[in-house]
Amino acid sequence: MKKNEISSSALVSISSLTLKARKLEVDTRKHFVAVISNDCSLCKSAGFRTEARINIENGGHPIIATLYITRNTTISPGEIGLSDSAWEKLGVKEGDKLLVTLAETLDSFALVRAKLHGKTLSDLDYKDITNDMVEGRYSDIQLAAFTTAFVNLDRAETTSLTKAMSESGRQLKWPQYPIVDKHCVGGVPGNRTTMVLVPILAAHGLTIPKTSSRAITSPSGTADTMEVIAPVDLTIEGMRGVVEKEGGCIIWGGSVDLSPADDVLVQIERALDLDSQSQLIASVLSKKLAAGSTHVLIDIPIGPTAKVRYRDEADILKTLFLAVGQDVGLNIQIVETDGTQPVGRGIGPVLEARDVLSVLRNERDAPQDLKAHSLFLAGKILESCGRTPLGKGILEAQKILEGGRALKKFEAICKAQGGFKEPTLAPFKHVITSIQQGAILSIDNRLISRIAKLAGAPDSPAAGIDLHVSLKTVVEKGQPLFTIYAESPGELNYALHYFHSHQQVILIGDAI
Numbered sequence: 001m002k003k004n005e006i007s008s009s010a011l012v013s014i015s016s017l018t019l020k021a022r023k024l025e026v027d028t029r030k031h032f033v034a035v036i037s038n039d040c041s042l043c044k045s046a047g048f049r050t051e052a053r054i055n056i057e058n059g060g061h062p063i064i065a066t067l068y069i070t071r072n073t074t075i076s077p078g079e080i081g082l083s084d085s086a087w088e089k090l091g092v093k094e095g096d097k098l099l100v101t102l103a104e105t106l107d108s109f110a111l112v113r114a115k116l117h118g119k120t121l122s123d124l125d126y127k128d129i130t131n132d133m134v135e136g137r138y139s140d141i142q143l144a145a146f147t148t149a150f151v152n153l154d155r156a157e158t159t160s161l162t163k164a165m166s167e168s169g170r171q172l173k174w175p176q177y178p179i180v181d182k183h184c185v186g187g188v189p190g191n192r193t194t195m196v197l198v199p200i201l202a203a204h205g206l207t208i209p210k211t212s213s214r215a216i217t218s219p220s221g222t223a224d225t226m227e228v229i230a231p232v233d234l235t236i237e238g239m240r241g242v243v244e245k246e247g248g249c250i251i252w253g254g255s256v257d258l259s260p261a262d263d264v265l266v267q268i269e270r271a272l273d274l275d276s277q278s279q280l281i282a283s284v285l286s287k288k289l290a291a292g293s294t295h296v297l298i299d300i301p302i303g304p305t306a307k308v309r310y311r312d313e314a315d316i317l318k319t320l321f322l323a324v325g326q327d328v329g330l331n332i333q334i335v336e337t338d339g340t341q342p343v344g345r346g347i348g349p350v351l352e353a354r355d356v357l358s359v360l361r362n363e364r365d366a367p368q369d370l371k372a373h374s375l376f377l378a379g380k381i382l383e384s385c386g387r388t389p390l391g392k393g394i395l396e397a398q399k400i401l402e403g404g405r406a407l408k409k410f411e412a413i414c415k416a417q418g419g420f421k422e423p424t425l426a427p428f429k430h431v432i433t434s435i436q437q438g439a440i441l442s443i444d445n446r447l448i449s450r451i452a453k454l455a456g457a458p459d460s461p462a463a464g465i466d467l468h469v470s471l472k473t474v475v476e477k478g479q480p481l482f483t484i485y486a487e488s489p490g491e492l493n494y495a496l497h498y499f500h501s502h503q504q505v506i507l508i509g510d511a512i
Contacts, residue, residue, distance in 0.1 A: 016101040017046055019080040021058075021092045028083040029267055030260075032056075032065035032136045034100075035081035042078075043069075046102070053103040053139060056080070058090040064103045064137045089136070108132045109142055116149045121157060126164035130261040134168045143268045153278035158320060159327040161278070165286035166328070168261040170236055172292035174243075176207045178331075178385050179292050182377060183284050184299040185317070186218060187307025189449045190344040190467075193299075194222045195250060195356040196374035199410035200400045201381060202248035209243045209291050211253030216269055219452035219464055223252035225352045228461050231418035242416040249413060258290035259283075277317055281324055288330060295331045297381050301339025305445040308339065333384045337373065341443040341471050344370040348457035348464015350423040351485065357423075360407040369470070375401065426462035426485040428492045432499065433478050438508040440473045447505040451484065455495035460487040469506070481506050 024035060034054060036043050048054065052067045065086050075081045080098060082090070092098065108128040111121055121129075129146070132138060138146070153161065180201060184191055194210060201208050212222035212232075223232050232252040234242065239256050242249040254263040262283045269279070288296050298321055300314050301307070308314045318334045325332030344355040344367040358366035359374065379393025388396045400406050414420040448465060456463030466483040469475060484499070486492035499505065 016099055017042055018097050019100050020078060021087075021090075021094060021096040021098050022075060022079045022081045023087050023094060024081040024083055026083045028085055030085055030136070030264055031083070031140060031267075032063050032086040032089065033068065033083035034065040034086060035068045035070050035075055037073075037075045037077045037079065038069050038071045040077040048102070051139075053106075053137075055099075055101045055103050056082075056086065056090065057099040058092050058096060060091075062099075063089050064135070066139050085136075103137075106132060106137055106142070109138070112142070112146050112149055116145070121160065123160045123163060126157075126160045127167065130161075130164040130168045133264045134260045138264075140268065143264065144272065147265060147268050147272060147276075147279070150279060151276040155320060155323045155327070158278045158281055159324050161282040162285045162289070162324055162328055165259045165261045165282055166289035169257040169259055169290060171290050172209065172236070172240070172258070174207060174209070174292045178206070178294045180206050180208050180295045180297075180381050180385060181210060181288050181291065181293040182208075182297040182299065182381065183288070184301065185280060185284075185307055186216075186301075187305075187445060188301045188303070188339045189219060189342040189347040189445055189452065189465075190352055190355065190370070191301070191342070191373070192222065192225055192344060192352045192356050192370065193374040193377055195226060195353075195410070196359050196370070196401070196406070197378040197381070197397070198248045198250050199360065199406040199413060200374070200378045200397050202246060202413070203400050203405040203409040204382065204387065204396065206247065206381070206385065206387065207243065208248040209239065209293075210248060210250045211239075211256060211258055211287055211291050212250060213253060213266065215458045216266055219347050219449050219457035220349045220352055221458070222250065224349045224458040224461065225356070226250045227252070228349045228353045228421070228423045229357070230414035230420055234417060238417075242413065246409065246413050246416050248409075249417060251417065253287055253291075259286040262286055277320065281317075281320055285321075285324060285328060285330060289328055293330065295333070295381070295385055296325070297333045297335065297377060297384065299335055299337055299377060301337045303339030303341070303445065304442075305447075306339030311336070331384070333380060335377070335380055337376075339445070342445060342448065342467060343367075343373055345467045346464060347448065347452045347467070348455070348485070349461040350425060351464045351466055353423040354425075360401070360410050362402055362404070362407075371401070424462060426456075426460065426464075426487045428486045428489055429483050430492060430496060431483045432481050434475045434481055434508060435477065436508055437477050438475065438510055440469050440471050440475065441507045441509045443467075443469075443471065444505050447502050448482070450502075451495050451499050451505065454491070454498050455484050455486040456488070456491040460491065463487055463491060475508065
């Protein structure tokens with residue numbers, strides 16, 4: 001029996017209750033939540049209280065849920081309401097009898113407390129922690145403690161965390177070689193190069209099973225942007241079928257149970273707006289390992305308002321990426337790129353999807369910075385795998401893109417994932433214009449991302465920002481700078497209110 005796993009006989013030996021299952025119809029993501037009635041005298045006598053951790057069993061493997069107590073009469077005494085995730089995990093039907101007990105002490109959390117006091121943890125320690133996370137044994141508060149305690153890990157512990165996270169779910173193996181992948185550390189809005197380079201590389205003949213994330217602190221992740229064009233919630237069998245047929249895919253990593261410990265932590269990092277270097281590296285590389293990658297390109301944008309602001313910070317991150325990659329058997333290539341402004345024009349799922357399609361379709365007004373950056377990264381991957389001579393990768397990628405093969409491959413990937421649909425913009429918009437004549441001196445990545453999020457992105461996929469200028473652009477007074485899109489007047493006003501108190505999002509000065 002695994003550590004912390006509780007057998008049926010052990011549960012019965014503890015003071016327990018039998019309660020009838022009731023579905024709450026509440027989405028708590030991957031967190032298991034249960035609700036009982038305030039009038040349940042048996043629950044009170046058993047010591048159940050709000051935010052207690054409880055075991056719930058349905059004749060099989062139990063789950064641990066966070067308990068809440070309600071005065072609402074929709075949950076009767078003798079019933080236990082379950083969130084969607086708990087209902088699904090237990091596989092119950094309405095009215096099923098569930099065995100409920102207070103949870104025992106979580107042994108692995110003692111390791112988190114030890115880390116808070118500076119102890120170095122082992123591979124086994126990290127495995128115990130991540131296993132308990134995936135099984136839903138950690139409350140949100142305990143996950144937040146982990147996230148803050150494990151901020152600055154050294155090479156050995158980052159490697160341990162990476163291995164543990166990669167082994168926390170399913171692991172893919174492919175008969176082909178090499179298996180390539182790419183990741184950008186983020187902080188630059190609109191940087192949707194993945195959706196351009198995947199079809200380029202797949203059209204060339206490389207295998208690229210791309211699992212992407214949803215937004216953590218940004219207005220859109222690659223999975224959010226791809227989802228407005230094609231389905232991304234594939235099963236692992238569905239993913240394998242797409243890759244075997246088309247050579248590549250662009251799906252949400254959370255749907256295929258690859259490094260599920262990372263998916264748990266992402267929810268907490270999003271709430272805390274926190275993304276430490278060691279956890280960033282473990283998150284990225286654990287996904288690549290689990291997906292069966294052999295060669296991974298890491299893009300580190302550097303800029304005053306990007307995630308990585310200074311070159312010495314990038315050097316530290318680069319060194320740790322290369323070291324941990326070597327420790328876990330990945331061929332890592334690092335490129336440092338310009339992070340001083342957004343890439344492309346759109347910020348938000350639909351607007352970014354529009355840019356991607358414009359580049360793939362070779363439209364005359366396609367954002368050239370997105371095209372150039374995508375070709376640069378695709379070229380680097382082609383060269384690192386020995387598919388083209390050094391210095392010739394960009395030309396090969398350009399030939400595939402401009403010859404139409406990349407668009408054809410992208411459409412085939414979308415069809416294999418479930419179908420293609422054209423993105424449509426949100427109905428409400430407001431144009432922000434320049435209040436003076438001059439040149440664009442700076443564009444604040446963080447502030448403009450914040451405005452896009454307040455407008456509704458990514459939860460409202462068609463919301464976001466459409467940029468009309470870039471650095472060094474000379475503008476006239478009254479010339480459009482960017483347009484805010486929203487799916488409701490309230491969200492549009494919310495974003496505008498923030499902009500009017502943070503107008504330094506785009507700085508304009510004397511023409512250069």
